[in-house]
Every structure is written in structure tokens, then in C-alpha cells.
Amino acid sequence: MTVAAGIGYALLALGPSLSLFISVISKKPFLVLTVLSSTLLWLVSLIMLSGLWRAFLPLNSSTWWPYGLLIFTSVLFQEGIRILFWKVYKKLEDTLDSFADRVSKPRLYLTDKMQIALAGGLGHGVAHAVFFCLSLLTPAFGPGTFFVDRCSKIPFFLLSAIIALAFVTIHTFSMVIAFNGYAEGNKVDQIFVPSVHLVAGMVTLVNFASGGCIIGIPLLYFMAMLTLLHCGKMVWRRLMENQQRQANM
Amino acid sequence: MAQNPRPTSILETLGEELVRIITPVSICMLLVVILVTVLSSDSSSTVTVNSIATIAYTETTSDSTWDKFVGALLNSLVFVAVVTLVTFVLVLLFYLRCTKFLKAYMGFSSFIVLGFMGGEIALFLIEDFSVPIDCITFLVVLFNFAVVGVLAVFMSKMAILVTQGYLVVIGMLVAYWFTLLPEWTTWVLLVAMALYDLAAVLLPVGPLRLLVELAISRDEEIPALVYEARPVTSQDSRAGVGQRRVWRDRRNENSNDVSHSNESIHSGLGENGSSRLNFNVNASENDSTLVRAEEGRVPDRGQELSAPLLEHITNAQQRGHEDAVSGESMVLEGIGLGSSGSIKLGLGDFIFYSVLVGRAAMYDFMTVYACYLAIIGGLGVTLMLLALYQKALPALPVSILLGVLFYILTRLLLEVFVVQCSLNLIMF
Numbered sequence A: 001m002t003v004a005a006g007i008g009y010a011l012l013a014l015g016p017s018l019s020l021f022i023s024v025i026s027k028k029p030f031l032v033l034t035v036l037s038s039t040l041l042w043l044v045s046l047i048m049l050s051g052l053w054r055a056f057l058p059l060n061s062s063t064w065w066p067y068g069l070l071i072f073t074s075v076l077f078q079e080g081i082r083i084l085f086w087k088v089y090k091k092l093e094d095t096l097d098s099f100a101d102r103v104s105k106p107r108l109y110l111t112d113k114m115q116i117a118l119a120g121g122l123g124h125g126v127a128h129a130v131f132f133c134l135s136l137l138t139p140a141f142g143p144g145t146f147f148v149d150r151c152s153k154i155p156f157f158l159l160s161a162i163i164a165l166a167f168v169t170i171h172t173f174s175m176v177i178a179f180n181g182y183a184e185g186n187k188v189d190q191i192f193v194p195s196v197h198l199v200a201g202m203v204t205l206v207n208f209a210s211g212g213c214i215i216g217i218p219l220l221y222f223m224a225m226l227t228l229l230h231c232g233k234m235v236w237r238r239l240m241e242n243q244q245r246q247a248n249m
Numbered sequence B: 001m002a003q004n005p006r007p008t009s010i011l012e013t014l015g016e017e018l019v020r021i022i023t024p025v026s027i028c029m030l031l032v033v034i035l036v037t038v039l040s041s042d043s044s045s046t047v048t049v050n051s052i053a054t055i056a057y058t059e060t061t062s063d064s065t066w067d068k069f070v071g072a073l074l075n076s077l078v079f080v081a082v083v084t085l086v087t088f089v090l091v092l093l094f095y096l097r098c099t100k101f102l103k104a105y106m107g108f109s110s111f112i113v114l115g116f117m118g119g120e121i122a123l124f125l126i127e128d129f130s131v132p133i134d135c136i137t138f139l140v141v142l143f144n145f146a147v148v149g150v151l152a153v154f155m156s157k158m159a160i161l162v163t164q165g166y167l168v169v170i171g172m173l174v175a176y177w178f179t180l181l182p183e184w185t186t187w188v189l190l191v192a193m194a195l196y197d198l199a200a201v202l203l204p205v206g207p208l209r210l211l212v213e214l215a216i217s218r219d220e221e222i223p224a225l226v227y228e229a230r231p232v233t234s235q236d237s238r239a240g241v242g243q244r245r246v247w248r249d250r251r252n253e254n255s256n257d258v259s260h261s262n263e264s265i266h267s268g269l270g271e272n273g274s275s276r277l278n279f280n281v282n283a284s285e286n287d288s289t290l291v292r293a294e295e296g297r298v299p300d301r302g303q304e305l306s307a308p309l310l311e312h313i314t315n316a317q318q319r320g321h322e323d324a325v326s327g328e329s330m331v332l333e334g335i336g337l338g339s340s341g342s343i344k345l346g347l348g349d350f351i352f353y354s355v356l357v358g359r360a361a362m363y364d365f366m367t368v369y370a371c372y373l374a375i376i377g378g379l380g381v382t383l384m385l386l387a388l389y390q391k392a393l394p395a396l397p398v399s400i401l402l403g404v405l406f407y408i409l410t411r412l413l414l415e416v417f418v419v420q421c422s423l424n425l426i427m428f
Helices: A002-025 A029-056 A065-102 A110-132 A156-184 A187-208 A213-248 B016-040 B065-095 B099-129 B135-154 B160-178 B183-202 B207-218 B246-255 B347-361 B365-389 B396-423
Strands: B226-228 B279-281 B290-292 B335-337 B343-346
Touching: A002 A029, A002 A110, A002 A156, A029 A065, A029 A110, A029 B016, A029 B365, A029 B396, A065 A110, A065 A156, A065 A187, A110 A156, A110 A213, A110 B365, A110 B396, A156 A187, A156 A213, A187 A213, B016 B099, B016 B160, B016 B343, B016 B347, B016 B365, B065 B183, B065 B207, B099 B135, B099 B160, B135 B160, B160 B226, B160 B347, B183 B207, B183 B347, B183 B396, B226 B347, B343 B347, B347 B365, B347 B396, B365 B396
Parallel strands: none
Antiparallel strands: B226 B343, B279 B290, B335 B343
């Protein structure tokens, strides 16, 4: 539906990430590189998943459990990637700290580490939005629009943009929670992230039922809000603790 | 959080060099993708491109896959052979120190690229968008644009943004013309050029390696059409001497333990170059007139200590044609360290990356995103290898091969998967 609508859908999915990028990430080149590499990593994991499932596609679109299995394996795989990302980051952190010592600059602050985690999460979120929403948006720039049977009241592009926005939020902030959980050894955080991801994925299965998107999408946003709040609480707590420690020193 | 200012952490400036080279590459790719999508939407006027790259075989849609592949292979072999020949000629001319000639030729070839190729693309755009402009205004504007471009790449005394902008525009124009080649030929050509680049730089008999060693032995800068990222001003005073030359720079860097930011990234690198022939076709003529545009380089003498931006060499080879002027263009490509420590990337790299992404854009946008990420990843890997090995490295192979791989994987595997999931509103 014209260029304006196409740009609108794109901004709907990617608007908050764009503002996050411009305000926080673009100022530090290292974070830009982190975003790019985590986007690439997510893409590679997606390609591997699609390679795995290619033999079984196209799935029979009347039963829901193959899709459930698909989501389950995909989420598991991506959480594995997240752990891999954490391990690489740990090694990188050591390198960066020793480099900072060599140039006689202070070591990485807590906020720096959180920003790196944020950049990593943003990379994942942007990759999701780009491949699940933006790449399908090309027809939206033309004169028509498209509706899917299961949710026939809203244009498909709008639906995918809204869902992509929720997932961008979830991906971005779960990375912060996850890194913090691994760093502190906090079991709650470590379990929180994969379970939220899995639940969010499963919730999209609700969209399978005809007209199910009316329930599915608000549920998804509930998960996104949950992630946001948990992340906010955790960050606040860490920063307060850090400040206490600084004041005591 | 804290009220008193605390010392800036390393995160503020780390990786800046890399981002400064990734940005223009991304901009060039973006422009080519936009051009391709805008100009190919009306495929009624298909521009048939006849050039050396299609001399052996002209692809038609009715041929079988194997025929197309073999034809494309023949085309690429011819192209690579011609490029090798011309590179050797360049090495010879550099050896014989014919610098003035090369300099003049470089300016001339930039003019051809900006004037004629840019003009043709501008004409396509004017046709598409029905822009109301008359001939005389158009010619005057085009002429001015081309002349300023020639001056920008020719003399390094312009504002660096202007020079960088013009280099990106030249890369974009040449890349767009390459995307007009038939599909199989383009892909096989890209892979062939990547392999050629690998051979030319790393093999002892490779022309580019000879060029690099000549420049080292003479302690001269390699003349090349390269993009140099704006140098980062370091806070700590580097050895005050503005080190102009790459080789001297490298020796200095290796001798003292300079600790400055981004040390891990540039630790003395040589510049690498390869020549490229860019063939252009005057598509409006009914017979295949070969207009070959050139880009060359001029050695910059007497450059001040402030970071010299570009060094150019021109290589000249004139062959007459009916009306069009022709010659060969040499574009240096590869990655190296600029005299001021900033990263340099040859214009040929820009061109071939953009050709890959432009070709991917002709299929779908998902391939564009995948190939873009692959190329940037490849560029990062190449720069890391550069920091590791500290010698001239080819910038094409890793990125192009990764890009082609991701294109194939996306087209075969990813697209079906994503479309299946999305249409059922199943996402993760």
C-alpha cells in the first residue's frame, strides 16, 4: 500500500531499536561492531535451523504440533547460541581489560558491560525484525496489501510488524538479563531468559487458531513487558549496589 | 551516575577505525541497491550489455543450467585473463616510472566514469521519474559534477568528505554497470575475481605482490585509487613525524612499542592492490561499442604531513574506437594501512561488494540483508587477519566467498523457512 505504508510498517517494527541505536549505540563504535556481529550470529543460527528443517517443509498447515516442535527446537538452538555468545564475550572482556591496562585507562565499567550486552541483544532483535518482518515487506511498497486467513481483519504486514516489535523488545532486554545472570551466577536470571523466550514462541502458536491473534498478540506483549520490567529491576539493583560499593571505597 | 567526571573508558574509542571503513562500504552498497530496485522495476527497457565480460558467451534464458554455467565460466576466464594482463602492464609502467602519463590518464578516466556512466544513469533516472530538465542545464551540471570529481580524486587538497563522497560515487556507478551483466556470468565472475585476488596477492609471482615489493624496495607509495578512512586523531602524541609512507610507517610501527588505541587493529600493514578492468558499454549505440572507463592513480609527491588522502597511479593503454575514448582502468584494491594509520580499502573492493549486493537485490531483499551481513563479517575477518599477519592481504576473497555462500543458502533454505513461519504467524 504505497511507499508511506511500507515505511510505516518498517518503522513500527524497528522504530524503538532505531532510536536506541542512534542514542546509545552509535556513539561508541565498539557497540556498533557488537550489534553487527550479533546480527550475523543470529542469521547464521537461523540458516542452520532452516537447513535442519528444510527437509520437512512445507509443513501441513492444519495441525499445530509440527510448528510447536519447530519453535521448541529453534528456541533451544538460539539459547545455545546465547551461551556461546556469552563465552566469547567473557574472553573478549579479558582481552579488553588487559588492553585497557596497557593503555593505562580504567577497566570496563559496569555500565560498559551492560551496554555491550544491550548491543548484543539489539543485534538479535534487529536480526529477527529484519528477517521475519522487513524482508517480507517488499510487496507492501506496492499498490496492494495482503491478508492471511487466520487473522483476516488486519493486514499481514501490520501483524508481522507488531509481532516483530514485541520480539525485538524480548531479545534486546533478555540479553542484558542473561549476561547479568551469567556474570553474577544468578540462577533466577539464567532460567528466566530461556523460559521467557520459549513461552513467547509458544504463545505465537495461539495465532494458529482462526482469529487467535486477538489473544496471541496481547499475550506476547505481556511477555515483552515482563522482560522489560525484570530487566529494569535488575539493572536498577545492580547500579545501586555498584554505587554503594563506590561510596564505601 | 557519578557527579564527578570519571576517566573515559576504552569503549569510547575502540573500534573507531573499523566503523569508519564499514560506513562508506555500507553507503555504497545501499546506493547500489536503491539504484537497482528503482531502475529495474520497469524491466521494459532492458539494457543489453556487451562487454569483454560477455565476449565468450551471451546468456539467454532458454539455455540449460549447465550451458549457462559453462558459458559464465568462459566469460570469467576471459575477464580474469585480461585483468591479469593489464595488471602486469601496470607493474611494468610503475617499474619504468611513467608517472606523469599515468597521472593524466587517471584524471581522464575518472572523468569518463563520472561523466559518461554517471550521465547515462542520470538519464535513466530522468526517464523513470519524468524529471523536467532541459538538455543544456543537464549537460552543464553533469560537466561540473564530473570535473569536480576529477579534481577531488586527482588532487588531495579537497575537503576529505568531498573526496570520499566522489570515490563512493565512482564505486557505485561502476558497480551498477556490472550488475547489468547476465546473472550466471556475474556470480561466476565474482568468485573468479576473488580467487584471482587471492592468487595475485599471495603468490610470489602474482602481479600485485610484485607491485607491493617494488614499492617497498623503492620506498615509494603505491599509487592507487583507494578509499582512505578519515584518520583518527589520537590523544596521545604519536611520533610527531607525520609518517607519509606506508612502508616507513610499518617499519616504525614495528620498531617501537607504540601503545595507542586500536593497536590491535593496525599494527603495520602493507597495502595491497590489484588492478581491475572496468568495462563499460555505451548501451545506446546499436553495435557493441566498447567504452572503457578508467580509474587510475597518481603518485602524490610533496604531500604535507597531514594525512595524505589518496595516492594515485594511472595506467594508460589506449585503443581506438569509433567515437568513444577507451583505455583501461586500474583500480587498486585490497586493504592496507594508510600513512597516518587509518585503514585504506581499494576501490575495486567497494565495487565488487556492491555488485554482489546489487545482484542479490535483483532477487529479493532477504538475500540483500544476508549478503550484506556476510560481506561485513568477511571484512571484519580480513581486518583481523591483517592485524595478525601484518602484510598485504587481499580484501575480496573472504567477503565475496562468504557473500556467495550466504546468497545460495538464503535462497535455498532460509526463504522457505521464514515465509512458512511468518505466513502462519509463528515466530520466535
